[in-house]
Amino acid sequence: MNPYQSYDAKIIEIRELTSREKLFTLRFTDREVEESFTFKPGQFVVVDLRGYGEFPISLCSPPTRKPIQLCIRRTGRLTRFIHKFSEGESIGIRGPYGNGFPLEKMEGANLILVAGGLGMAPLRSVLWYAIDTGKFEKIYLFYGTKSYEDILFRDEIIYLLKHGEKLNCHVKLAYEVETPSCIYLEKGFSEKVCKGVVTDLFRGEEFDVNNSYALICGPPVMYKFVIRELLDRGLSPGRIYMTLERRMKCGIGKCGHCVVGTSVSMKYICKDGPVFTYWDALSTRGLI
Amino acid sequence: MRYVKLPAENFSTFFETLKQLGKIYGPVKHNSTYTFIQVDNVKELSLDYTRTILPPKKFFVKPRDELFKLKREKWEEVKDGESFVLFGVHSCDIHGLKILDKVYLRDPPDPYYKSRRENAFIVGISCMPDEYCFCKSLGTDFAMDGFDLFLHKLPDGWLVRVGSVKGHEVVWENQELFEEVTEEDLRHFKEFEEKRAKAFKRSLNKEGLADILDLAFNSQVWKKYAEKCLGCGNCTLVCPTCRCYEVCDNWIRAYEVVRERRYDSCFMPTHGLVAGGHNFRPTRLDRFRHRYYCKSYFDPSAGFNCVGCGRCDEFCPAKIEHVRVLEEVREELL
């Protein structure tokens, strides 16, 4: 089997999440592939727009649910193109790639998910996996967004703001741009929604650092601040996990684009990652 | 290792028999440089060449490489299963291929590279270093494996080391061309190797190099050279262990697309560019330093990613010298 060859997948549903992001629900045309496709939260696939190119996208649905879903932001040439696709059309998918979050290791512990913007996409996979399996102590989700209009999976987030505690899931939201909808949301959930950045959501929160793992995903600038917050609370660098992004072409450690590090430690984000611990970042220059 | 002798008078017959294995590519002189191209007659070969511009990686990771063709909305794999002979490969380049193997053959193997590796018959050849070579310091001046046959120059022919079953078969099937190795041949072989070892003018001190470079991340030396560097990427294109590639889909006619990969270089500003215009290596300094880190990455199981072939020095228009940069970084730190 040629590892660069993608499988045919049919777009069975397209949902507009925001003005820039769409959620694509996909089913592999080949039944065997559809049934055998498994993955771990934090892994990604390469989307193949045959004749136009390929790009990496995180799986944003949990492995506990089928069919698979991808949340794609329109930012450039290929993502603009896929936003023009309609339901019923086909694309190519290869993967899954990367290591994913080592969730088996975290069973029984608290999960602190920290998402910034589009970082919500891979963490949604963890979120629903954790809720579906019920194998974790308590799930925290701290989500920082630009404005109400930019909240990804808004219906799910609002549902969890309302009913999360019943599912052992504590959700908080920070927004940066004040709009009437945000103010309205803040009124409804005064304890959980505030104006500010994602680190503001840590205020007043207590968690047992010896039985918690943090899972972070967001824009490059976010990591430093979130990690500082977690370290200050005493969380060990080995318990802080983050998923990183780089330019990627192959996804399997050949093309060299995602390589980071120095003479003592080189890592492929696509193969050794995209999930790394903060300890990895301390020992591999250029990771964050 | 099996050793046999190929007397000088049998050399061209030996070359002719190799044609049974496929097309033969060997080093040929072009003005003042050398290239590996198809050779039909021994006379075309320049066996005492120094180095080719592009290393033999070009036969395995091609400068432009077709992966798939889109036919009726389905990808069809492009296959090129022809056997071929690479004649006259230097030890450093054989080590270069072994470093590429570590990347391209590890799980999941790259099928294009893998089939070309399997289809290649590699004949190594002994060489004399010039002012750019520093393979001896990296231990890549002698190949113990990675070839089918290796020819070592003797006054009256060649001492042949047989490195694989395929190589053995060629010798077996053409027994009449070979002779037993004598004590005298071995003495000549040893003399040549000693003379060669003394001929190296350049050396790299690799003692603790990986750690020193890591500590010297903010060294002024990187800055100094990054300012001299033109960012042309020549050094990466000619390097036998550089392998970055870019992929693109090309429409060749109305309903036909070729997905092709081609050499990319970490010196190009787009190398670390992602969507939204964010660049993980925005400056020339970031890119310059990255190459040195990549080449000097020390893998405990494989050593460095540089084989000391001297190409990056010879073909750098800014005359930046690899060893010199590393030595200066070391000096500044210590």
Ligand SMILES: Cc1cc2nc3c(=O)[nH]c(=O)nc-3n(C[C@H](O)[C@H](O)[C@H](O)COP(=O)(O)OP(=O)(O)OC[C@H]3O[C@@H](n4cnc5c(N)ncnc54)[C@H](O)[C@@H]3O)c2cc1C
């Ligand atoms: C592991 C991983 C997971 C990702 N998950 C998501 C996700 O869930 N949702 C989402 O919307 N986006 C995600 N991205 C980002 C997504 O890959 C880019 O938005 C996309 O490649 C942009 O392509 P484009 O052609 O539209 O952009 P352009 O800016 O036009 O890109 C031009 C070229 O640059 C390359 N390129 C640009 N950005 C990237 C990038 N970030 N990574 C790799 N190559 C790039 C592409 O190869 C492309 O051919 C992820 C990226 C990575 C590495």
Ligand code: SF4
């Ligand atoms: S870095 Fe320079 S000397 Fe080393 S293998 Fe590459 S081209 Fe040859």
Ligand code: SF4
């Ligand atoms: S060949 Fe020389 S000038 Fe060109 S990118 Fe390499 S170091 Fe810079």
Ligand code: FES
């Ligand atoms: S994406 Fe090609 S090496 Fe990582």
